[in-house]
Amino acid sequence: MSNDLRVRAGGDGGPVLLLLHGLGATGDVWAGWEPQLARHWPGRWLAPDLPGHGGSASLASYTFDTLAEAVRPLVEPGVRTVVLGHSLGGVVALALAARAPVAAVIGLGIKVVWNDEELERAQALARRPVSWFDTREEALTRHLRVSGLAGLIAGDDPAAQSGIRAEDGRWRLALDPAAFGVGAPDMPGLIAGSPATVTLARGENDPMNTDAQLGRLRVPVVTLGGLGHNAHVESPPQCLALLGGIGAAQGPAHRP
Structure with missing residues (x-):
């Protein structure tokens, strides 16, 4: 595994489930x-902080390819690996499948249609310097808003705590x-470049995408009733059902 990544892990043996979070x-x-x-996954699972997030090192340049290369060491040759990624993590999962022996990809909550205004806004955010806060609470509030987790988790949740950092008395x-x-x-x-099987999923109430947008990509699409963009936080059991029997099934051979 890469020393540049902070990775949560559990379980034992194979297959391996690689869980990739979204932006922020x-x-x-x-x-x-x-x-x-x-109870339900037969092997190991790995949940890294993507580069530039949490406890993982930053990158000189952020592209889907550079992010995929960073997590590539988590995919072991000869071990069946399924990747479930949320939003940004779902795109990284697809990029990873083109370069590593991944059996299946599930992309949850991926925003597939962007307009110029949205892209310009994202680039403006990327050019901003780091924001500093005088209190931990202010930093937590910003983190939960940026990550889309406000109202879904409490400030003392590990997912909130790992999203902020103290330096020289500020946050x-x-x-x-x-x-x-x-x-x-x-x-x-x-999708065309992925030799792995691909499934896309979305929460019924996710404002980031629609059934029609995902359906145009010509892969299986699953809509999770009553859930929003962070469906994996709102209902882990409902989202875990996306895996079905995929862990034990035989996937396609990886094309170099």
């Missing part, structure tokens, strides 16, 4: 999955602002 969050966002995984987000500059994904290209 950390690997702790999957903490609510642990009891379910202990900041652990998130590297430059990560906002990752851009819009080429979803048709990423």
